[in-house]
Amino acid sequence: MSRRAPASGIRRYLNPVNLGGLAIVVLSTLPLYWMIASSFKGPGEISAAPPSLVPESATLGNYAEAFVRNGIGRYLLNSVLVASVSTVAVLGLSFFAGYALARTPLRGRGAIMTALLMLSVFPPIALVVPLFLLERQLGLLNSYAGLIVPYVALNLPFALWIMRNYLVGIPRELEEAATVDGAGPLRTVLTVIAPLARPGLFTAGIFTFTATWAEFLLALTFNSEDGHRTVPVGIALFTSQYTVPYGTLFAGAVAATVPIGVLVMIFRRSIVSGMTSGAVKG
Amino acid sequence: MTSSSAASSSSSAASSSAATVSRGPDPEPPGPRTGPAPRGGGPARVSRRGRARTGWFFASPALLVIATVTVFSVLFSLLLSFADVRLEYGGFRILSLTGDHYAAVLSSPEWRHALVFTFGFTAVTVFLELVLGTAAALVLERLGAARGWVLAVLLLPWALINVVAAQLWGYLFNGTYGGLTWLFEQLLGHQPDILGQPASAMGAMVVVDVWKTTPFVAIVVLAGLMLIPGDVYEAAEIDGAGAWTTFWKVTLPQLRPIMAIAVLFRILQAFGIFDLPFVLTQGGPGTATESLAILGYKTLFQNLDIGRGAAVATTTAVIVIGCCLLFLRVFRTQADEGGRA
Numbered sequence: 001m002s003r004r005a006p007a008s009g010i011r012r013y014l015n016p017v018n019l020g021g022l023a024i025v026v027l028s029t030l031p032l033y034w035m036i037a038s039s040f041k042g043p044g045e046i047s048a049a050p051p052s053l054v055p056e057s058a059t060l061g062n063y064a065e066a067f068v069r070n071g072i073g074r075y076l077l078n079s080v081l082v083a084s085v086s087t088v089a090v091l092g093l094s095f096f097a098g099y100a101l102a103r104t105p106l107r108g109r110g111a112i113m114t115a116l117l118m119l120s121v122f123p124p125i126a127l128v129v130p131l132f133l134l135e136r137q138l139g140l141l142n143s144y145a146g147l148i149v150p151y152v153a154l155n156l157p158f159a160l161w162i163m164r165n166y167l168v169g170i171p172r173e174l175e176e177a178a179t180v181d182g183a184g185p186l187r188t189v190l191t192v193i194a195p196l197a198r199p200g201l202f203t204a205g206i207f208t209f210t211a212t213w214a215e216f217l218l219a220l221t222f223n224s225e226d227g228h229r230t231v232p233v234g235i236a237l238f239t240s241q242y243t244v245p246y247g248t249l250f251a252g253a254v255a256a257t258v259p260i261g262v263l264v265m266i267f268r269r270s271i272v273s274g275m276t277s278g279a280v281k282g
Numbered sequence: 283m284t285s286s287s288a289a290s291s292s293s294s295a296a297s298s299s300a301a302t303v304s305r306g307p308d309p310e311p312p313g314p315r316t317g318p319a320p321r322g323g324g325p326a327r328v329s330r331r332g333r334a335r336t337g338w339f340f341a342s343p344a345l346l347v348i349a350t351v352t353v354f355s356v357l358f359s360l361l362l363s364f365a366d367v368r369l370e371y372g373g374f375r376i377l378s379l380t381g382d383h384y385a386a387v388l389s390s391p392e393w394r395h396a397l398v399f400t401f402g403f404t405a406v407t408v409f410l411e412l413v414l415g416t417a418a419a420l421v422l423e424r425l426g427a428a429r430g431w432v433l434a435v436l437l438l439p440w441a442l443i444n445v446v447a448a449q450l451w452g453y454l455f456n457g458t459y460g461g462l463t464w465l466f467e468q469l470l471g472h473q474p475d476i477l478g479q480p481a482s483a484m485g486a487m488v489v490v491d492v493w494k495t496t497p498f499v500a501i502v503v504l505a506g507l508m509l510i511p512g513d514v515y516e517a518a519e520i521d522g523a524g525a526w527t528t529f530w531k532v533t534l535p536q537l538r539p540i541m542a543i544a545v546l547f548r549i550l551q552a553f554g555i556f557d558l559p560f561v562l563t564q565g566g567p568g569t570a571t572e573s574l575a576i577l578g579y580k581t582l583f584q585n586l587d588i589g590r591g592a593a594v595a596t597t598t599a600v601i602v603i604g605c606c607l608l609f610l611r612v613f614r615t616q617a618d619e620g621g622r623a
Contacts, residue, residue, distance in 0.1 A: 020421035021432050028435050031493065032442070034461060035450045047459040097344035104337025105330055112345070119352050123554035123602050125575040126595040129582055130358035131351075137373050153351030156344055185336040214443040216557040217575070221583060232445040236561050246453050253446045264441040268434055275498065276505035 035257075039063070039250035046247045062251035071226070072252040075234035078223075080259070082144055082230060083212040086151040090159045090208045091201055093152070098163025098200075099189055103172075113164075120157040124217050127154070132221055142225040150222075151212045159204040165277055166200030167193065203274035206267045213260055231256040356599075363592035374588070383593035393594065395569055396577040397601075403484070403573065404552040407491045408545055414492065415499025415544070416537070420529075422500065423507045433504075436497040444494070448561035451490045452477070455562075480570035483563050487571055490558060495551070499544050506540030507533070542613045546606065553602050574598045 038046055040058040066072045101109055131150055132141075140146035170193065178188045194201075216232045223229060229237075235256060238249045264271065363384070366377040387393050418436075422429055439447070454462045455476040467473045476482045510533065518528045556575035559565055565572035565580070572580075578598065582591030 017421055017424040020417070021425050021428060024418055024421065024432055025435050027493070028439050028497070031450055031454065032438055034454065035446075038453070049459065049464065051459070051461045051464055093344035093347060096340040100337040100339075100341035104333045104340070106334060106337040106341060112341075116348070118603070119348065119356075121550055121603060121606055122352070122356065123550075123575065123595070123598050125554060125556065125578045126359055126599040127352065127355040128579075129362055129588060129592045129595060130355040132582075133362075133367075133374050133588070134355075134358075139372075150351060153347050156348050157352075160344060185333075185340075189340070210441060214445070216445055216560070217579070220560075221579075232443050232557070235443070235449060236445045236557070238449070244453075249449055250453075253449060256443060256446060257441075260441050260443070261438060264437050265434060268437055271437060272433065272501055272505075275501050 032257075035250050036254055038246060039254045041247055043247060062247040063255070065245075065248045066251040066255065070234070070238070070248060070252060072231075072234060072255055074227070075229050075231045075252075076255060076259075078144075078228060079213055079231040079256075082147050082151065083209050085144070086148050086155065086212045087205050087209045089148070089152045090155050091205050094156055094159040094163045094204055095194070095197065095201065096189070097156075097160050098167050099193060101160070101164045102167035103175075113161075116157040116160060120161070124154070128217060128221055131218070135222055140222075142223050142228045144228070146222050147215075147219060147230070150218055151215065155208045155211055159208055162204045162207065162274060162277070163197070163200055166203070167197060170196050199270065199273070202267055202270040203277075206263065206270050207274055209263065210260060359592050359595060362589055363596045365589050365592075367588035369586060369588070380589075383590045384597075387590060387593045387597060392569065392572070392577060393574075393597070396572050396574045399484070399570070399572060400553060400555070400574045403487065403491075403555065404549055407488055407495075407552050408548045410488070410492050411496045411499045411548060412541065412545060414496045416503050416541070418496065418500035419503035419507055422504050433501065436500060439494050440497040440501075442494065444557040445561050447490060447494050448558050451486065451493075452562050455486050477563055478567055480567055483567060483571050487558060487562060490562065491552065491555070495548065499548065502540060502544040503537060506537045509540075510536045538613075542609075546609055549605060549609065550602060553605070554598070574601075 037053070037055055039062050040055040040060070041052070042057060042059050042061065045052060045056060100106060101112065106112070127150070135141050135146050140149075174196070175188050175192050178192045183191070214232060215230075216236065219230045219233045220236065224233065231252075235249065235252055238244065238252070362376075364379050364381060366380060368375050368377055422432060422436075425432060454460045456463060457473070457475045457478060460476075463473060463476060466476075474482065476486050514532055514536070515528065518532045523531065554575050555573050556579065559571045559573050559576050560579070563571040565576045574594065575598065578591055578594040581587050581594055585591075
């Protein structure tokens with residue numbers, strides 16, 4: 001692949017590719033570093049006129065403020081609950097339906113797949129009105145179920161698409177062997193297919209979790225009451241006070257980013273392969 | 283591995299191959315005709331009809347959830363867009379059905395402005411993300427050992443909550459003490475009010491969106507690059523093509539299908555943009571950065587004009603779906619001409 005002869009010394013590393021790589025890393029992480037550094041700055045330093053690159057007198061005061069005064073802990077708890085219940089439900093439903101669409105002779109399967117794609121295209125703003133009226137009627141506003149149910153429905157089409165594409169690639173012979181041994185369909189699916197489908201489940205799960213963790217429009221309109229606010233709404237409404245307490249805001253933002261950042265790093269291969277297969281087969 | 287990949291490719295022709303197999307209702311369980319002959323003493327193979335029943339049994343919970351929540355909402359939203367709706371204590375009432383909302387929406391300057399802004403924002407961000415994402419993917423492909431690390435770093439902005447990204451950049455662009463404002467002050471000699479001027483506020487929104495979603499395009503395009511067989515490049519090299527020619531004549535045509543998918547994804551997201559302008563600019567200054575989704579939200583939840591808000595939402599949905607279909611059609615003809623589908 002490499003056409004150039006290797007140069008010597010430091011100039012060996014000063015080629016366009018490495019400089020490009022460096023630019024990618026710096027551009028991606030510098031704003032994030034700025035957020036983390038700012039979360040440790042005191043009230044004077046955060047608005048100082050040449051901004052400081054490293055917090056001069058690092059303080060945890062912002063974190064105390066965010067958790068004690070601004071209840072970010074409560075929002076985090078709400079988000080964890082809503083996002084994980086939604087993810088588990090989406091995985092359960094999409095796994096079985098994905099299996100059915102990949103493996104069983106359903107009539108109208110092509111039509112179902114097309115309908116799923118069309119539905120995942122729908123902009124959320126078009127669904128907010130009817131869902132809002134419905135939830136208002138049913139008394140579901142400001143409840144966990146009021147977010148979980150639409151999150152499950154909205155994330156299902158994409159997860160189903162991923163699961164189905166993944167399950168199509170599992171060799172048929174394995175389940176046939178189990179059937180020949182006398183296992184019923186449910187047992188075959190649970191004991192043979194489910195373990196094999198784990199990578200697909202990880203991919204669908206991480207995409208669903210990140211999407212529900214970050215969802216803003218429905219969370220803002222359905223659960224705006226403080227006790228049921230999720231993290232994105234809590235962080236967005238920081239600004240509604242007259243001065244933005246940026247230190248506290250960033251402490252909350254870091255607290256909201258750490259869980260998702262850790263998850264993404266753990267499952268980064270699932271994410272990359274999910275984007276890849278989604279793009280190749282989608 | 284060969285057998286499994288063969289199985290996957292044969293069945294990933296999916297609907298078509300499966301449809302041929304299951305064409306027409308089988309009056310009787312086909313028995314040994316389909317599969318390999320049943321091994322002696324083994325239980326009879328499950329009939330096709332039985333398998334179809336299992337399929338519906340497995341698929342119906344998910345399809346039911348999607349149908350009741352999503353399909354119902356789409357239809358209900360359509361109904362509301364033609365209705366005069368009054369909110370009442372604990373509920374709502376549909377007073378009458380009209381077509382007035384659409385006439386009012388389509389002729390209103392707010393809607394036209396939001397449409398132009400949303401289109402412009404989508405076009406500019408998707409174009410920049412495609413160019414920068416492809417460049418980043420080309421860099422990543424050549425990075426060697428460091429690639430895994432750089433990929434991991436790239437995932438961080440992608441994973442960041444939109445609202446957090448908006449607040450973070452809102453701080454950087456802050457008029458009095460933002461880091462970027464300070465930087466611009468050093469360069470220009472005066473403090474720019476980045477989010478306070480229409481043009482620069484729009485530019486700021488583009489910057490944030492490009493920063494956050496270029497990684498997505500880069501990773502998808504990288505996946506496409508990895509799929510290009512090496513002998514294509516060898517052939518190009520033998521033909522004496524330079525790097526630039528190779529990129530335009532070999533790499534880019536091969537990447538087209540995967541780029542099309544990435545672009546389609548991005549168009550959908552950019553066109554429905556809500557959280558970024560809601561937090562970063564609140565649609566301002568004035569209505570400069572008011573997207574269709576923001577306009578819909580304001581009509582619905584600030585003016586409590588349900589019918590008209592539903593009409594705004596419906597126009598957005600129609601345009602998104604129209605764009606998708608148009609894009610797919612154009613892309614498909616191009617792909618047919620280009621040879622590789």
